Every structure is written in C-alpha cells, then in structure tokens.
Amino acid sequence: MLRLPPWRVTAPAVTPVTLAAAKQHLAVDHDEHDDRITLAIDAATAHLDGYAGILGRALVRQTWREHVAFWPAGRCVPLALAPVLSVASVTCRTAAGDQVTLPETAYRVLAEAGDPVLLISMTADLPTLERAPDAVTITYEAGYGDPADVPAPLRAAILMMVGDQYRFTETAALGVASAVPMSVTVDRLVAPFRRFRVS
Template sequence: MPHPIPWSITRGSPGDVVTQTELKEHLRIDDSDEDDLIEDYRDTAERMVENELSISLQSQTLILRLDRFPAWKIPLPMPPLISVTTVAYTDVNGDSQTVSSSEYTVDTTSTPGNVHPAFGESWPSTCNISNAVVITYIAGFADAAAVPPEVRSAIMLVGGEGYENRERVTDLSLQDLAIYDRLMA
C-alpha cells in the first residue's frame, strides 16, 4: 500500500510557464474559438509535468509534515527551493513551538533544497505524535524564463497531445507520448 505524501501544496494559478499564445503557436491555431479548451489542456499539461518530474514550476507554498526531526538535514520536496518560511514543532510537553531562523540553515543550492540545524545547534525533541514537525516553505522557478526549455517543451507536447487527440485520450500519461523518454533523458 502506498504511503501518503507528507506534504501539501498551495499553488498559484496555473498557466504561467507556457502561455496560451505559445501553445496555440505550437498547435498552429490562429482562431480563438477553442481558447478556453486550449487553456484547460495547457493547465493540465503543466500539472502533469510538474507531478511527473516532482518539481515546482512556479512559486508556491508547500508544507512538509514529519513525525519527528531527523538527525540532521531535511530534504524539501518539489524543488527548486526558494526559502523556508517556518519550522514549527510540538515539543515534548505537547506545546506548539517555532524554531528561530537563527537556529537553522537553509540550503537553496542543492537539489532538492534542504534545511538543517545551524552550526553548533541541533533539532529540538518533539512529542511522540504524528506530524509533530511542520515546515512551511516556498519553492518554484523565479519566472517562466527560468524553467528549463525541455520542461517547457514537455508541457507543449502534453498539452498538444491532449488537444489533438482528445477523443482517444482518457488517462493520458507522459509515458504515452512517443517522445517522452528522449525528452526526459
């Protein structure tokens, strides 16, 4: 049985990575009769690529929940990491606490980014409960221009596949695209 994902996402509105105009150019569509449909396929393609690659395409707030602090660093899913907003926990007495930002270091250059105790510090002890540690952070590319070109191409391919073959596409996955393996290599 798969384990639940211990993080949640508060997403911005989709559609910032590939514009509707770019997808229409990719599809060679000049009229605006199906703009709403094209926008839906673009939004879906962005989410599919984001989920498949486990990355944040645009700035979004994420929350990671852990039952306890690990020995040292905590990798933060859905890179690239921009910043850590809060590191909160339930102490051994059952009280909510927040770790001071001076007591931890944020590594935004690693992939995935991580947070770990500052030099000379250690993570505090927590109550023995589920989700005793809650880390709120922001991840995503600075803007659409910062998204790697191969990721933007994947979005256009998936959006185009959905639009062009909508009658046969029910559970479209990225692996169904003939070019997928080469694109993601």
C-alpha cells in the same frame, strides 16, 4: 524516515505556458478552442508539476508544507519538492504542548546537488517533541520562480503534450488497433529533470 505526504498551501498563480504561447505553437488564430487548449495546458502541467507530478519538482513559484515526526539524528531533513526558493518557517509542537518557531539562524537549505535538504544547525537548541507524525512543520516556497524561469525543455514538453491533446481527442483512433502514440520527445525532454521520490 516515514513521512506524511506534503501538501500544497498556495498553488501557482499562472501556468508555465500561456494560452497565447500554446496557440502560437498550435498555429491556432481563433478563440473557438481556447477552453480546450487551456484544459490541455492545465493537464500537461499537472502531469509534471508538484508532488503528484512525475518530476518531483515544482515549476512555477508555489508554497508547500511538510511534516516530520522527530528531529533526525543527523539534523538533515530531505524536502520533497525541488527547487526550493526559500523556507518560510520551521515550527514544532513540544512535549509540553507549546508551539515553537525555530529562528532563521537555526537552519538553512542545502540544494547544490539538486535534492534540497533542510540542515538544522548542530548548535541549535531543539525542544523535545510531542509524539505525533506532524510534530515538526516545514513551510517553504518551491519552484523555479516565474514562468520564464522554468527550464526551456520543460516548457517545450508542455507545449508538445498540449499539441498531442489538441490533435488527438481520444486515446484510440477509429480503425487503428493500437493506442494513439504520444511524442517520445516529451520523455527525452523531461528525463534529465526527474527526481527520486523522498519517502
């Protein structure tokens, strides 16, 4: 199913790792590098989080919107971000030009396998859609919840990436031919959480 990429409506209010936690991890007891450490937290989080992240997951609670062009034959719409906390709305534009919101009883999210799917009831009366790639709009809240709800391996990976960025200020060290090595532990920590991209 050819789909438009999802877009984030509401960004997380906080990062999975606080500045205080990162400073404790780095054994930094002064405020001189707070901006630098905060930038490292943001960069490490962005590497993992959201549609552009390597995991295909949302970490802290955030709102996403996706579009589909038609009702799938099996009435199953894979969602790009996991985990899904709730679906705010499913709306569509009809061939007559009307905007219709499906009742909450017309759909549910199946997420037991880790790849969330919006299941539209086989008994729901679905209108004929306008011919457009964004005829159906699905708005949902994704993420594990609050920072404390983000799995410990992912929070640990962020801290390790922050440590790498704090220790190495450049991508290559003076007098060393190879690039600065990053921790292979990060890859091992995040590997179980990687998802295949929904296309």
